[in-house]
Structure formats: structure tokens, C-alpha cells
Amino acid sequence: MRIQQLWVGWLVLAASLAAQPLQVVTTQPDLADLARRIGGEQVSVHSLTSGTEDIHLVSVRPSMLNRVRKADVFLQIGMSLEHSWVPALLDAARNPRVRPGGEGFINGSAGVEAMGRPASLSRAEGVDLHPEGNPHYNLDPERVRVLARNIAAGLSSMRADQAAQFTANLQSFEAELDAKMAAWQATLSPYAGQSILETHDTWVYFAERFGLKIQARLEPKPGVAPSAGHLGSLVEPAKLAKVRVVIAPRGKTESAEKLAELIGARVLVLPTSSTTDGDTAGWIVFMDHVVNSLAAGLKP
Ligand SMILES: [Zn+2]
Known part of the structure; x- marks a missing residue:
């Protein structure tokens, strides 16, 4: 009886250890929302910015360093959107798991087709914030689909035993995206x-x-x-x-x-991403807000 209890206790402990959520740190709130939707109970997600700052020009704070030091996963938009602050942050945090090339580094823009690549990288006229092309692909639902797939693939490689769940969560997001996309097209088609x-x-x-x-x-x-x-x-x-x-x-x-x-x-x-709080929290809610605001603004 006693041995049996010990055994059960050990199993419970082992299960709770295995279920420790992955600590996911993201550069901005759209990524955090998608990581939560796809990762479910397997992730604990923190966004380094709230969606109200200029994402190109963020000041690194000590609290951000602490987050990145303890992270299992680091998730960025990429295409140089965060190039003024993320490379320095990752250097300073000294967490090899979440640096580019590490198993916990997920670049959201992998495989996302870029528009607006500059013909030359001359800085003579001032700072160019878009050296790899336009990084604001979080405003295109179809490119966000690619981003969501990248997140599912990244989490699945970290936790292979949960891959089926991540895929199911991704599919449910994509189904919602399809329905929303049809509604958004209908709202904006008159314009x-x-x-x-x-x-x-x-x-x-x-x-x-x-x-x-x-x-x-x-x-x-x-x-x-x-x-x-x-x-x-x-x-x-x-x-x-x-x-x-x-x-x-x-x-x-x-x-x-x-x-x-x-x-x-x-x-x-117009906001350029969702926010961690308020009435544009969550990427779909944010996109609803953008589409409805534009439709209202374009009305004669
Ligand atoms: Zn920009």
C-alpha cells in the first residue's frame, strides 16, 4: 500500500514536471496572442512590448533581460523590424537556447514573402528602418497564417509529444482566420x-x-x-x-x-499591431478594429 502510494506520488510529480509550461518571450503582442492560441497550456507567454510603442525603436530595460535570460522560446517578427534592439538584447541576455540558431529561437518571418525591398542600402538620406523589405506583414491575414504555422512548427520541435495538439490549435486558428477573412473582404470590397x-x-x-x-x-x-x-x-x-x-x-x-x-x-x-490590454487585445480583435475603422473612414 505504502509503496503503491509512493509510486503514484512519483507519477504525479513526474507528470507535473513534464507539464511545466515553456517560457515564451515575444517582441510584440500579436506574437504573444498567436503563441498562446497555438501553445495552449504548454506555454506561458510574455510580450516585451505592449503594442503602444514604436516597435522599431524600443529601449531595452533590465526587466526584459531577465525575461530573456529565463526564456525557453524567443519569438520575433523578423525582417529587421526589431533590429535596433533585439540583437543587443539577445547578446546581453547570454541565453544560447533562444539566440538565432538555438532550438528556442523562432523567427516569425521565415518563408514570408517580403515586399518593398530597397534597391540600395545607402544610409545617406538617414536611417532606413526597412533594410530587408517591409516588415509590417502582421497586417496581412495571409502572411499571419504563415507566421502562425512557423510558431506551431517551432513549438512542435521544442515539445514533440505535444505536436498533435499544436497542430489542432493551429487548424482551429486557421478556420477562424478563413471565416474572418471572408468577412473582412466583404466589409472592404465596396472601397x-x-x-x-x-x-x-x-x-x-x-x-x-x-x-x-x-x-x-x-x-x-x-x-x-x-x-x-x-x-x-x-x-x-x-x-x-x-x-x-x-x-x-x-x-x-x-x-x-x-x-x-x-x-x-x-x-x-490606426494601431499597427494588437495590444496587450484594452479593446485591441488579440490579433483577430485588432484586425476587426482596423477593417471597421477603415471602412468607416473610406465612406463618402
Ligand atoms: Zn516600419
Whole structure:
């Protein structure tokens, strides 16, 4: 009896050890949401940013180092989106498991087709924030499908005995994505072919997916603030193209407001990722918000 109890106790202990969730650290909240959906109870996920910062320019804090030091998995968007801070963070954290090449490093952009690769990498005109092409593929549902598959594959290689569960979770996400995609297409289809202006080189994947035209962008180069002369040069072409909407990121709306007034358009402040809290928490909820806001803004 006693031996039997010991044996049962040992089995319970072994099972609880095996079920320790993987500590997953992500650079931003879309990744965290997908990792939770796919990893389920096998993961404990923390996003280093909340979705309200400029993801290109994040200051590394000591708390981030501690997270990465203890991580089993590190998940990034990639395509140099985080290049101003992630390589330094991974160097400083000295956790070989989660560095590129380590078993716990997952690059979300593996196999994602990039748009907008620069013809040359000259930095003469200032910082180029998109040296590998446009990294804002989290705004395209079909590229997010590839990202979700990368996460499922990465987690499966870490925990092979749970691969079937990760695949099932991925399939349920993809089924929801298919249904949502049909709804989003229906919401935006009345505005197909319309021209929009954007502040940063952010919406190229989204625009292509939903049939919108980016007539121009306010930043002459990603990360370079527009001069008055550059803004002035955008006015007549935007009027000709009947632009109704100028998209601006949170907290960076001044130039967009000036230009919108000159061309008789409205400024639409759109988040560029989901957030850890609030009404854009969760990637699907965030995308719902973007699609609905754009449809409202594009209405004559
Ligand atoms: Zn960017």
C-alpha cells in the first residue's frame, strides 16, 4: 500500500514536471496572442512590448533581460523590424537556447514573402528602418497564417509529444482566420481601388490584400520625418486621386493632420499591431478594429 502510494506520488510529480509550461518571450503582442492560441497550456507567454510603442525603436530595460535570460522560446517578427534592439538584447541576455540558431529561437518571418525591398542600402538620406523589405506583414491575414504555422512548427520541435495538439490549435486558428477573412473582404470590397495616404511605410501588405491603393506616404523614407516641401508636393496628386483618408500611427499625427486639411481628407489613427490590454487585445480583435475603422473612414 505504502509503496503503491509512493509510486503514484512519483507519477504525479513526474507528470507535473513534464507539464511545466515553456517560457515564451515575444517582441510584440500579436506574437504573444498567436503563441498562446497555438501553445495552449504548454506555454506561458510574455510580450516585451505592449503594442503602444514604436516597435522599431524600443529601449531595452533590465526587466526584459531577465525575461530573456529565463526564456525557453524567443519569438520575433523578423525582417529587421526589431533590429535596433533585439540583437543587443539577445547578446546581453547570454541565453544560447533562444539566440538565432538555438532550438528556442523562432523567427516569425521565415518563408514570408517580403515586399518593398530597397534597391540600395545607402544610409545617406538617414536611417532606413526597412533594410530587408517591409516588415509590417502582421497586417496581412495571409502572411499571419504563415507566421502562425512557423510558431506551431517551432513549438512542435521544442515539445514533440505535444505536436498533435499544436497542430489542432493551429487548424482551429486557421478556420477562424478563413471565416474572418471572408468577412473582412466583404466589409472592404465596396472601397476596392480607392487611394489612401499613409504616414510611415506600414500598410503595403494590407492594401494589396484588400485592393486599396497607397497613393503616397508622408515619410520620404521609412523613419525620416517629412519636410514642409515634401508635404506640399503631395497635395495636388492626392486631390486628383480623391484621397479620403490619411493614416497616421498613434502619437504621430501632426503631419497627417496638416496634409489632410489641405486635401480635404480625414486622419485615421490606426494601431499597427494588437495590444496587450484594452479593446485591441488579440490579433483577430485588432484586425476587426482596423477593417471597421477603415471602412468607416473610406465612406463618402
Ligand atoms: Zn516600419
